[in-house]
Amino acid sequence: MSMTEQEARAWIEGCVPRGTMTGLEKFVAMILDEMPRQNLIAASTAEHIWSRHIVDSAQLVPMVGGGGPLRWIDLGSGAGFPGMVVALMLPEVRMTLVESRRKRIDFLRFMAESLGIADRVAVAGQRLEMLDSSPYDVISARAFAPLDRLLPLAHRFSHDATLWLLPKGRSAASELEAVTTSWQGDFRVVPSKTDPDAAIIVASQVQPQGKGQKGRR
Numbered sequence: 366m367s368m369t370e371q372e373a374r375a376w377i378e379g380c381v382p383r384g385t386m387t388g389l390e391k392f393v394a395m396i397l398d399e400m401p402r403q404n405l406i407a408a409s410t411a412e413h414i415w416s417r418h419i420v421d422s423a424q425l426v427p428m429v430g431g432g433g434p435l436r437w438i439d440l441g442s443g444a445g446f447p448g449m450v451v452a453l454m455l456p457e458v459r460m461t462l463v464e465s466r467r468k469r470i471d472f473l474r475f476m477a478e479s480l481g482i483a484d485r486v487a488v489a490g491q492r493l494e495m496l497d498s499s500p501y502d503v504i505s506a507r508a509f510a511p512l513d514r515l516l517p518l519a520h521r522f523s524h525d526a527t528l529w530l531l532p533k534g535r536s537a538a539s540e541l542e543a544v545t546t547s548w549q550g551d552f553r554v555v556p557s558k559t560d561p562d563a564a565i566i567v568a569s570q571v572q573p574q575g576k577g578q579k580g581r582r
């Protein structure tokens with residue numbers, strides 16, 4: 366069974382300090398307030414925003430392990446899922462949110478300022494294809510592109526130890542199957558906490574088939 370809103374909030378409250386919860390509440394309020402002006406999340410999911418979007422994003426956080434600073438890039442961030450949620454939860458992360466739609470870019474920048482995290486959240490307001498290559502420790506993408514399109518587009522942002530976190534709904538296994546002849550790496554399908562039918566593709570050492578290890582940058 367899917368998580369209820371109450372369960373979702375309780376799950377988050379159990380894993381973040383009060384100040385972070387306040388930031389997440391403010392983030393939720395800003396998105397709901399913006400909804401009449403732009404369609405940031407499917408209207409049908411607005412009343413389930415904590416389970417469908419906040420926890421669905423936050424569940425990526427324990428997958429990165431604790432420790433030092435991380436360079437993280439979130440592809441096709443939309444309203445900030447999962448990138449802004451992760452940035453609120455992990456102060457050691459330097460987050461780049463890639464988003465191509467003008468209104469969403471402006472809104473992401475406004476939210477980062479309002480939430481007091483603009484010093485470590487950069488909004489790359491352009492198509493991913495136009496962004497200069499740079500290595501990131503974590504690459505996330507939720508509802509952005511199927512794996513066979515995503516990997517060729519995003520591989521130039523990885524290094525040999527990059528962790529890929531790709532929430533995939535119900536299509537995880539079939540998307541993975543579709544890339545087995547063209548890509549190699551350590552790919553795992555992890556069940557989602559928020560939806561029993563959904564899963565997250567967690568990958569590392571991702572390379573085109575037949576290529577050796579890339580150097581660490």
Ligand SMILES: C[S@@+](CC[C@H](N)C(=O)[O-])C[C@H]1O[C@@H](n2cnc3c(N)ncnc32)[C@H](O)[C@@H]1O
Pocket residue numbers: 440441442443444445446447463464465466469491492493494506507508509
């Ligand atoms: C379906 S939405 C998902 C948004 C968010 N990740 C989420 O899960 O709610 C996909 C987003 O990717 C953006 N997008 C699509 N193609 C893009 C590209 N080539 N470069 C940057 N952003 C892109 C769209 O504008 C849109 O906001």
